[in-house]
Amino acid sequence: MHGLIHVIFKGFVVDTFGQDAWQEIMRKAGVEDDSTILKMQQYDDSLTFAAIQIGSEVAGAPMDAALELFGAYFVQFAAGNGFLSLLKSLGSNLAEFLSNLNILHHNIERDFTSAVFPLFEVQAASLPSAKGDHTFILRYGSSRPGLFPLLRGALKKTADLLFDAELEIRELAPTAADPAALPWARTTTPTEAQVSMEMELTVRPRSVAQQASSQEPPRNDSTQSSTQLEVVEAEPDWFSRSSAHLEVVEPEPNWFSKVAASCKEKHAAVDKVCAAYQNLDDATHPYFKLSAKDRVKVGVSLFRGVVAGQIAAPWTDQTELAQATEFWAAYEKLDSFYAQSRDWLQPGVVGTFPRKEGKIRFLSQSWGLPMGWDEMMGPNSSYSQAKAAEICCVAKDIASRELGDVSRWREVGFWLDKCCIPQGDKVLMSWCVNLLEEFIVFSDGLIVLVPWTYFTRLWCVYEWVCFLLVHDPMDIEICADPFIRDSTMPLYISCISNFKLESCQCFHEPDRAILLAKVDLYYKSRAAFERFLKFTSIALFARRLAHQRP
Known part of the structure; x- marks a missing residue:
């Protein structure tokens, strides 16, 4: 297992049984210096299981009870160390949360690349009753046998901590005779899901559970004791990597003079190109009078970029996340934000576009809060926060792939x-x-960034189609993990199947005429534009879903 599990296990032992118990476990395990097993790297599972077994003996507790307590502690540790916002964003109820748990693990894999996570699938979820309780089937696959008690503790604590509910778990099938028959068998390696289990979960909101328990005598078991633990706080940099931590750079105090100087320089560059043309003062924008080569010259002088460290943040860094969330929440596009960007290209041979800063991606997204956000995502989910964290995730993927170091994501x-x-x-x-x-x-x-309203925004769909006409479809990355739920999938399907240019919306209504004129000028017809949008959106979403973990 990953060294992070050892860090959490040490915290569990020390907080629950005391420092002496941890020292005794290390002595019996033959570990002289515990720092050797607390590094952020992968360790053999046998070491972890041996430590847990010795821990249960030292504490005088049954193995299953110790694992269940540890599972509850694990959830609280994550919640107390930066993951609470991410956990809350995964669903408005436990079934929805568990449906998206593989996405959470995929996000964590970016920082812990050697970790092997379990897999989850929710089936037969009933709609919540009038009292709020609901039942569903959870299928669990893991490469590690014997961890069901840990899962049980984690599930119950998740229900308690995130949804103020009690959870009843009924095991249906402890193992799977044929791993190849598992629903995720086609998309995982054999080691990821050697053990499979099905369980029926019944979630009862606290008010419902209290009414039921008032008819029964109180129970004194490990489940009850596990709910008494408080959210565990640990060192704020427990997840940090060895590289230096870069702060989010805010606009300089003299941003106004900086922007004014930059704009003056841009005007001079544009005027220099336009000086060779006459009759540029009529109603037609000068852009349409320029040759293609001169348009590129002007474009090179005006093209800028912003690095991920200015606009994104990981879920685990609350300070950075708050700053990035504020950036995305402020719809006003003020010049202070322009000060955060910088020139990305330098003049060169037309067609080569030499970079000053390396590769750059065009970020297409809609600023307005998607209609029905609270209803679809729950009141604890923040659209701005989800965008900031999702851009961080994709920047980490790019940094790992192109810069060879995921910790350099802020440079993307x-x-x-x-x-x-x-x-x-x-x-x-x-x-x-x-x-x-x-x-x-x-x-x-x-x-x-594709919430379910993306294909209702005119700027968004124009950017989508325009990019596909000049670039390889493999150069598009769809970021929809925070937004795709069972409840939102019908909205995606409806938006795409019913797509019409005339129905698309613009925040600034005069933009509609500009964009529709572009469609009429550059495309065969509006109907052809619409067909192309529908076809490519279906194809690229299918590709994305095929690559997603089950």
Whole structure:
């Protein structure tokens, strides 16, 4: 198991049984220096199980009871060390939470690449009754036998901590005779799910459970004692890697003068290109009078990028997450945000677009809160927070793949309108709007944050289609993990199947005429645009779902 499990297990033993108990466990396990088993690396499972077995003997507790207590402690440790927001975002009830638990593990895998996580599948979930209780089937697959008591403790504590509910668990099938028959067998390695189990879970909100328990005498068992533990706080940097921690860089205090100087420079670059043209003062924007080569010259001078460290944050860093969430929550696109970006290209041979900063992705997303957010995602979920954390996840993937080090995720570059267009300069802003196609050509990929309302936003669908016309579809990365639920999937299907350009929305209504004019100018017909959007969205979503862990 991963060394993080050992860190949590040590905390569990010390907090529950005392420091002397931990020292006794280490002595019996033959470990002279416990720092050798607390590193953030993978250890043989036999070491972990031996320590737990010795721990149960030292504590004088049955193995199953010790594991169940440890499972409850594990959940509380995670909640107390930065994962509470992520846990709450996974669902508005326990069935929905467990349906998305594989996504949580996928997020953690970015930092703990050698870890092997269990797999979960929810089936036959009933709708909550009038009292709020509901029942469903949970299928659990793991490479490690004997951990069901730990899972039981974790499940009960999750119900208690996140949903203020009590949980009844009835085991249906302890093992699977044929691992190949498991629902996830086609998408996992043989070691990921050697052991399978089915259980029936009944969730009762605290008020319902209290009414039922008032008719019964109190119970004194390990389950009851496990619910008495408090949320465990640990060192704030327990998850940090060996690399230096970079702070989110806020706009400089003199951002106004910085933006003014940059805009002055941009105007000079644009005027230099336009000086060779005459009759640029009529109603048609100068962009349409320029040659393709000169449009690119202007585009190179106006194209900027912002690094992930300015706009994203991991779920586990509450300080960074609060700053990034504030950025995404502020819809006003002020020039102070433009100060966070920087020039990304340098003049060169047309067609090469040499970078100053490396590769850059065009970030396509909708600013407004998706309709029905609280109803679909629950009152504890934050759209701004979900976007900040999801961009961090994709930046980590890119950093691992292209920079060879996931800890360098803050260096990954994005084009984002809020930061890369000078909103206070109407002339330059109009140039940037008309240069959207060039900016997409300059970009190395398209990152799409896709809530269920994405395909109702006119800017979003235009960016989607435009990118696919000039780039390989493999360069699109769909980020929908925080948004796809059983409850939202019908909304995605409806938005795509009923897609019409005329029905799409714009926050700034005058943009509608600009974008529809672009469609009429650059595309065969609006109907062809709509068919292309539908086909590609279905194909790329299917690809994404096929690659997702079960």
